[in-house]
Amino acid sequence: MTDFRDETIQLAHGSGGRATRRLIEGLFAPLLSNPALDAMGDAASLEVDRSRLAMTTDCFVVNPLSFPGGCIGSLAIHGTVNDLAVSGAEPVAITAGFVLEAGLASSVLRAQIEAMAGVARAIGVPVVAGDTKVVEHGKADGMYICTTGLGRVHERADLDPARVRPGDRVLVSGPIGDHGITILVARSEIDLETDLASDSRSVLAMTRALLDALGPGVKWMRDATRGGVATVLNELADAAGVGVAIDEPEIPVRDEVRGACELLGLDPLHVANEGQFVAVVSGEDADHALESVRSVPGGEQARLIGEITEAPARTVLGRSGYGSARVIDVLIGDPLPRIC
Amino acid sequence: MCLAIPGQIRELLPDDEMAVVDVMGVRRKISMQMLVDEPATEGDWVLIHVGFAMSKISDEDAREQLRVLEAMGDDADAQAEARGYAFGHAEDESGGPAS
Amino acid sequence: MKYVDEFRNAELIKRTAEEIRRLADPDRRYRIMEICGGHTHAIFRFGLHQLLPKNIDLVHGPGCPVCVLPSARVDEGLEIARGNDLIFTAFGDMMRVPGSHGSPLEAKARGAEVRMVYSPLDALKLAQDNPDRRVMFFAIGFETTTPSTALTILRARERGVSNFLVHCNHIMVPPPIRAILDMPDMTLDAFIGPGHVSTVIGCEPYRFIAEAYGKPVVVSGFEPTDLMQSIAMILRQFRDGRCEVENQYARALPWDGNPAARRAMETVFEPRESFEWRGLGFIPGSGYRIREEFAAFDAEAVCEAPGVTTLPSDPRARCGDVLKGALKPSECELFGTECTPETPVGALMVSSEGACAAQFKYAHVTISA
Numbered sequence: 153m154t155d156f157r158d159e160t161i162q163l164a165h166g167s168g169g170r171a172t173r174r175l176i177e178g179l180f181a182p183l184l185s186n187p188a189l190d191a192m193g194d195a196a197s198l199e200v201d202r203s204r205l206a207m208t209t210d211c212f213v214v215n216p217l218s219f220p221g222g223c224i225g226s227l228a229i230h231g232t233v234n235d236l237a238v239s240g241a242e243p244v245a246i247t248a249g250f251v252l253e254a255g256l257a258s259s260v261l262r263a264q265i266e267a268m269a270g271v272a273r274a275i276g277v278p279v280v281a282g283d284t285k286v287v288e289h290g291k292a293d294g295m296y297i298c299t300t301g302l303g304r305v306h307e308r309a310d311l312d313p314a315r316v317r318p319g320d321r322v323l324v325s326g327p328i329g330d331h332g333i334t335i336l337v338a339r340s341e342i343d344l345e346t347d348l349a350s351d352s353r354s355v356l357a358m359t360r361a362l363l364d365a366l367g368p369g370v371k372w373m374r375d376a377t378r379g380g381v382a383t384v385l386n387e388l389a390d391a392a393g394v395g396v397a398i399d400e401p402e403i404p405v406r407d408e409v410r411g412a413c414e415l416l417g418l419d420p421l422h423v424a425n426e427g428q429f430v431a432v433v434s435g436e437d438a439d440h441a442l443e444s445v446r447s448v449p450g451g452e453q454a455r456l457i458g459e460i461t462e463a464p465a466r467t468v469l470g471r472s473g474y475g476s477a478r479v480i481d482v483l484i485g486d487p488l489p490r491i492c
Numbered sequence: 493m494c495l496a497i498p499g500q501i502r503e504l505l506p507d508d509e510m511a512v513v514d515v516m517g518v519r520r521k522i523s524m525q526m527l528v529d530e531p532a533t534e535g536d537w538v539l540i541h542v543g544f545a546m547s548k549i550s551d552e553d554a555r556e557q558l559r560v561l562e563a564m565g566d567d568a569d570a571q572a573e574a575r576g577y578a579f580g581h582a583e584d585e586s587g588g589p590a591s
Numbered sequence: 592m593k594y595v596d597e598f599r600n601a602e603l604i605k606r607t608a609e610e611i612r613r614l615a616d617p618d619r620r621y622r623i624m625e626i627c628g629g630h631t632h633a634i635f636r637f638g639l640h641q642l643l644p645k646n647i648d649l650v651h652g653p654g655c656p657v658c659v660l661p662s663a664r665v666d667e668g669l670e671i672a673r674g675n676d677l678i679f680t681a682f683g684d685m686m687r688v689p690g691s692h693g694s695p696l697e698a699k700a701r702g703a704e705v706r707m708v709y710s711p712l713d714a715l716k717l718a719q720d721n722p723d724r725r726v727m728f729f730a731i732g733f734e735t736t737t738p739s740t741a742l743t744i745l746r747a748r749e750r751g752v753s754n755f756l757v758h759c760n761h762i763m764v765p766p767p768i769r770a771i772l773d774m775p776d777m778t779l780d781a782f783i784g785p786g787h788v789s790t791v792i793g794c795e796p797y798r799f800i801a802e803a804y805g806k807p808v809v810v811s812g813f814e815p816t817d818l819m820q821s822i823a824m825i826l827r828q829f830r831d832g833r834c835e836v837e838n839q840y841a842r843a844l845p846w847d848g849n850p851a852a853r854r855a856m857e858t859v860f861e862p863r864e865s866f867e868w869r870g871l872g873f874i875p876g877s878g879y880r881i882r883e884e885f886a887a888f889d890a891e892a893v894c895e896a897p898g899v900t901t902l903p904s905d906p907r908a909r910c911g912d913v914l915k916g917a918l919k920p921s922e923c924e925l926f927g928t929e930c931t932p933e934t935p936v937g938a939l940m941v942s943s944e945g946a947c948a949a950q951f952k953y954a955h956v957t958i959s960a
Contacts, residue, residue, distance in 0.1 A: 494627070494629055494732065494733060494735035494736060494785070494787040494788060495629060495787075496735070496787045496790070496813075496843075497595070498593070498594040498595060498843070516593070516595075522710075523710075523712060523739075523742065525742050525851075525855070526738060526739075526742070526849055526851055526852045526855070527849075527851070528851045529849075529850060529851045537594060539787075539790060539843045541735055541736065541739070541787060542682070542709065542710045542711065542732075542736055542739045543709060543710025543711075543712050543713070543739065544710070544738070544739045544742070546735070546787070546790045546791070546843075546849065546852070547790045547843050547844065547845065547849060549594055549842055549843050550841070550842050550843075551592060551842075553841040553842040554592060554594055554597070554842040555592075556841075557598075557816075557820075557841070557842055558597060558598075558603075560820075561603045561606060561607065561816055561820065562603065562606070564603075564606040564607055564609070564610045564823075
C-alpha cells in the first residue's frame with residue numbers, strides 16, 4: 153500500500169523535511185521494500201559471505217557549482233564517504249554518474265573532476281566506475297553527480313536506533329550551519345558578505361576514532377546534511393521512539409552563521425552541513441567519546457549537546473538554560489529568509 | 493511582524509546614501525536614507541530591516557535597561573519606585589553615542 | 592556590547608520571571624495580546640510563556656502581514672505577473688502563502704518567473720539589470736516595511752527606471768487593534784505594542800488604546816528580557832492603577848519614531864478606503880495604496896488584472912476568532928488535522944509567526960523543562 157497523495161512533485165519534496173519523508177515513506181519505501189532498505193539508514197547494511205558491507209547512493213545538485221570551501225566534485229566524494237562513515241563503515245570504492253548540460257565549459261568540468269580526484273586520493277578511496285549522460289542546454293544546472301559508495305563495516309560497530317536508551321548522550325562534531333549559509337551567500341540573491349566557508353569535509357577520521365574508542369558504546373550516527381541537525385534528531389526520535397533534549401547554549405554555532413540566521417530569520421538547527429555528524433553514545437562513555445573525537449584534527453570543537461529522554465517520546469526539545477524549552481521540529485520546505 | 497536586528501556601521505558609502513553594516517561578522521550594504529534627520533557615522537549601531545537602517549541604537553539606553561534588569565529581584569520595589577520604571581518618553585529620544 | 596546576547600542573558604531572564612510572579616495578582620486573570628507576530632515568534636522560540644504564572648494568558652495578535660493577507664491579493668499579484676509577463680519578486684515570507692491556485696513558490700515550480708528578494712531595493716536592482724523586462728515587487732508589511740517600499744519607488748523615479756512596478760499590500764497596525772477592541776466578545780486586558788513598527792510611527796498612535804479603551808500598552812523589544820520586562824511593566828500598571836502607553840524599547844525606539852520614514856511613506860502612499868484582512872474582514876483605512884502621482888509604478892494602475900477567480904475560504908477555519916483572542920488555535924476543528932504548516936487552510940498556519948503555526952510548531956507537546 154502506498155499512501156503518497158501529493159498531486160505533483162514540488163521542491164519541498166527534495167528539501168529533507170516532512171514532504172521528503174512523506175515521499176519516501178509513502179511511495180519509495182513501500183514499493184521497494186526489503187530488509188536492508190527498510191532500516192532507513194544513511195547506508196544500507198548488507199551481509200555478503202559473512203562480511204558486513206555498507207552501501208549508499210547519493211545525488212548532488214548544487215548551485216553554484218563552486219563555493220568557498222568546496223565544489224560539487226568534492227562534495228560528491230565527501231558526501232558519499234560521510235554516509236558510509238556514519239554507518240560505521242570504511243569506504244572501499246565509489247562509483248559516479250554524471251549528468252552534464254550541453255554547453256558546460258570543459259574547464260569547469262575538468263576542475264570538478266580534479267577536485268573529486270584530489271579528495272578521493274586524500275581519503276584513500278578509489279572511484280572505480282562511472283557513467284556520463286548529456287542533456288539539452290537548460291535542462292540541468294551545469295552538472296549533476298550521482299554516486300554509489302561501498303564500505304566495510306567496522307568490526308566493533310553496532311549502530312541501531314533500537315539500542316538508543318534514555319540517559320544516552322548526544323554529540324555533535326563541530327559548529328553547525330557553515331555549509332548552508334555559505335551556499336546561501338554564494339547564490340548572491342541575498343547579497344551578504346562573509347568570510348565563511350563550507351564545512352565540506354570527510355568525517356571518517358572522527359567516526360573511526362569514535363568507534364575505535366567506544367565500539368558498541370556508539371549507538372547511532374548521522375551526518376546532518378539537508379534539513380540540518382534538527383531534522384536528523386527528529387528522525388532519531390521517531391526511529392528510536394524516544395525523546396531528545398538538547399541544551400541550546402551548548403550547540404556550537406559560529407558568529408557569522410548566527411548573524412546570517414538572525415538577519416534572515418533562520419534557525420541554525422535547520423541549516424545544512426556537509427562535514428558534521430551527530431552521534432548518540434552511551435551515558436557512561438560520553439566523556440571518552442568527546443575526547444576521542446576531539447583528538448582528531450578537525451574535531452576539536454565537538455560538543456555534547458544533549459541527552460536521550462523517555463518523554464516526550466518522538467519529540468526533540470531545545471532547553472533554554474533558564475527554565476523553558478521549545479519543540480524543535482523538522483524543516484518544512486526549504487529554509488526561506490524572512491523579513492517578518 | 494518585522495524582523496529587525498542590530499548591526500554596526502563599518503563604512504559609509506559616498507553614493508546612494510548607503511553603508512556597509514556588520515551583523516556578527518556578516519556584512520551587507522544597506523540604505524541610510526531613513527536616518528537623514530539624524531545621520532549615523534562609522535561605528536554607530538543601527539537597527540536593520542529589509543536592507544534599511546531604521547533607527548540608531550542608543551548605548552546609553554541599552555545600558556540603562558540592563559541596569560534596571562539587573563536590579564530586578566534584589567529590591568524590585570525600591571528600584572522601580574526610584575526609576576518610575578518607564579524610561580523613554582518624548583524628552584529622551586534615543587540617539588546617544590554608541591560604542 | 593552587541594545589543595543581542597546581553598538581552599538573552601539567562602540570569603536576567605530568570606530575574607524578570609521572578610519579578611512577574613511577584614507582581615501578578617493571583618486572584619485575577621490577565622489576558623495580554625502581543626500584537627506583533629515577531630513577538631509571538633520570540634515567545635515560542637524562547638519558551639517565555641512557560642515562565643509565566645498560570646493566570647497570565649498571552650493572546651497572539653494580528654501582526655503578521657502574510658497571515659492577514661487575503662488569498663484574493665495573492666491571486667491578483669500572481670495573475671498580474673503572469674498576464675503581463677512580469678518578473679514577480681517578493682520577500683521569502685510570501686513564497687509559501689497560499690492563494691486560491693497555489694503559492695508563489697508553487698507558481699515558480701510550474702514555470703512562472705518568481706524571485707525572492709531580501710529588500711525592495713534588490714527588486715529595483717533586478718529591474719535595472721533587466722531593462723528589457725518588467726519587474727514587479729509584491730509589497731507586504733506593516734509600517735516598518737512601508738517606508739522602504741516608498742523610498743525604493745522614490746529612487747526608481749529619481750533614476751528614471753520605467754520597468755519597475757509595485758503591487759502594494761501595505762497595511763497599518765492601529766486600525767485592526769481598534770477593530771479588535773470594538774468586538775463585542777473582546778476580553779483583552781492589555782497590549783504589548785510592536786517595537787519595530789513603532790520605530791516608524793512612534794508610540795503616540797497607541798494612546799487611544801489606553802485613553803479611550805482603558806487598556807495599558809507597553810511597546811516592547813524582541814529579546815526575551817524585553818518581552819518579560821514589558822509584561823512586568825504591564826502588571827505594574829495594573830498594580831498601581833495606571834493605564835498608559837510606555838516604551839520599554841528605548842534603546843532602539845525614540846518616542847516619536849522616525850519622521851523621515853513617515854515623510855517618505857506619506858509622499859508615496861495614501862490610505863485606502865478599506866482593505867480586506869484575512870480573518871478580520873474589511874477594515875476601513877487600514878491599508879495603503881500608491882498615490883496617483885506615482886501611478887507609473889503602481890501595478891494595479893498600470894496592468895490589467897485579468898479576471899481572477901478567488902475561491903471562498905473554508906468556513907470551518909476560524910482564523911478571525913483566533914485573531915481576536917476569542918478562540919485558542921487548538922480549539923479550531925481544523926487545527927493540526929487538515930490545517931498544518933505544510934498544508935495551511937487558514938492564514939495563521941502559513942507563517943512561522945502566525946499564531947496557529949507557532950502553536951503547532953512549538954506548543955503541541957506538554958513541556959516540563
